[in-house]
Amino acid sequence: MNQQQQQIERFCRRLGYQFLDPQLITKALTHRSASNHHNERLEFLGDAVLGMVIARALFTQFPKVDEGQLSRMRSSLVKGKTLAVIAKEIDLGDYINLGEGELKSGGFRRASILADAFEAVIGAVYLDAGFEKTNTLILELYGQRLTEINPADTQKDAKTRLQELLQSRRLSLPEYELLDVSGEPHDQTFEVACCITEKAIQTKGSGSSRRNAEQLAAEKALTELQQLLAS
Amino acid sequence: MNQQQQQIERFCRRLGYQFLDPQLITKALTHRSASNHHNERLEFLGDAVLGMVIARALFTQFPKVDEGQLSRMRSSLVKGKTLAVIAKEIDLGDYINLGEGELKSGGFRRASILADAFEAVIGAVYLDAGFEKTNTLILELYGQRLTEINPADTQKDAKTRLQELLQSRRLSLPEYELLDVSGEPHDQTFEVACCITEKAIQTKGSGSSRRNAEQLAAEKALTELQQLLAS
Structure with a gap:
């Protein structure tokens, strides 16, 4: 052998x-x-x-x-x-x-x-x-x-959880807006805002893809919304 | 029954x-x-x-x-x-x-x-x-x-085919650049450029996602490059 x-x-x-x-x-x-x-x-x-x-x-x-x-x-x-x-x-x-x-x-x-x-x-x-x-x-x-x-x-992603919480409270869905794209073409950074108008919540997230930036912004908005609803 | x-x-x-x-x-x-x-x-x-x-x-x-x-x-x-x-x-x-x-x-x-x-x-x-x-x-x-x-x-996507053709000819990889994002947050249009500097090729594509826009730009660049190489 x-x-x-x-x-x-x-x-x-x-x-x-x-x-x-x-x-x-x-x-x-x-x-x-x-x-x-x-x-x-x-x-x-x-x-x-x-x-x-x-x-x-x-x-x-x-x-x-x-x-x-x-x-x-x-x-x-x-x-x-x-x-x-x-x-x-x-x-x-x-x-x-x-x-x-x-x-x-x-x-x-x-x-x-x-x-x-x-x-x-x-x-x-x-x-x-x-x-x-x-x-x-x-x-x-x-x-x-x-x-x-x-x-x-194994949680759902932040955007989904935010949407579900808003729907369960009969609130309007969040709006995501692309604020800025910066950096070289192969290494860009996306900055996104997540707005929940009825609750005056606006958070920002940035990441290497638009999706990642949105998830981060949604995560922050979810935390703020939960605090607001619990108070 | x-x-x-x-x-x-x-x-x-x-x-x-x-x-x-x-x-x-x-x-x-x-x-x-x-x-x-x-x-x-x-x-x-x-x-x-x-x-x-x-x-x-x-x-x-x-x-x-x-x-x-x-x-x-x-x-x-x-x-x-x-x-x-x-x-x-x-x-x-x-x-x-x-x-x-x-x-x-x-x-x-x-x-x-x-x-x-x-x-x-x-x-x-x-x-x-x-x-x-x-x-x-x-x-x-x-x-x-x-x-x-x-x-x-079942073809590979346009970006991959373009990359492979460039590599086989020892040319540099294309650069993709986000030119513009327009429209409402829930209905945005992305415009992207695809540049092959050595061959002076620059094409544009637009779509509902950055990925789609890049694929369209790559498809056009691939056509131009093939014509150039065949001539």
Whole structure:
């Protein structure tokens, strides 16, 4: 057994799954910087499998929770940041095959590379073992993250919450206005105002996109409105 | 058998699947305007199942196509417009249970209601029959749309194509600049310029979002650049 095979053996023990076809896991661990036989197609497949496994688990676990809440919980469980954390738990970064450049710049620690490789590993397990075994493995890897997730932790975004609060009090919807765009074309800053005329609330937010600026302005307006309504 | 049961019988024949648990299909066909026992949770589940079935089918059917292209093909196959077309082919609109208001305003013809109900039906079949049978049914319903899809038909967006063409000719990347934002806060128009300095190309685009405006400007710049390079 050569060194690469030994490495892969070790990773499979760490992952908790032995491949019938070792070429699949070799490919899943190969970043595009290292070879043309890289993991991106497996990542595409793994992303879809993961999305379905998490959707089914949440659907079963929360029989009373509505679709919007389920969607938000799913997003928080399959986003890159979460996948990178799980990837680190199984030391995935130690086993990714990277090109010279990525190695030198510490690519094995980059969240996006870890998350993508994790999805590719899921895709490889799925091709090797089918849906049910992949499902079991994913649930094991997620562990408490899935069993202890709380619907209330995944909030709607600030603009939505502000709109809902206003509607529940029969107040008019807020108006967002773009006040200013500054900076170089590739690095602009947007400044936005959020106005709730009936309550004389006007807040401002700025960010690298109009959307981010609006969310910040909405967050501040929501705080002011809640204080006003509570007083 | 009452009238509603007869209706559902008819729809199941049209769909090509007989439910073991008829309550599932009843729920899948119930819009939130008609009852609290509506189809939105099933829609959440069906969306994930559909996404995975189409991802797996494309992955197998196109062994040489890269991840980006697979993603774009999948998007075009699972977008609301496509789902609404398939829903119409099985006359889904005739069987959706809508509230008074939606009925009067012709909700059974609305693409979003049809697409959502179609996903809910997929979710119901999945709960009733499991993955493999749902997979078979989805592939039947998609038919030629899936077997005859051409990777070249789903193009990358204009900004990406422009960037790739410039890179392949070792030219600098374009600069996008926001020229103007006009209109009321809820109905703004963005005007954007796209500049390729080395080739003295400058085009403009306008749209309801900055992104749309940039895509239009990029599309025009791409046309000018192609003409210039071909001449």
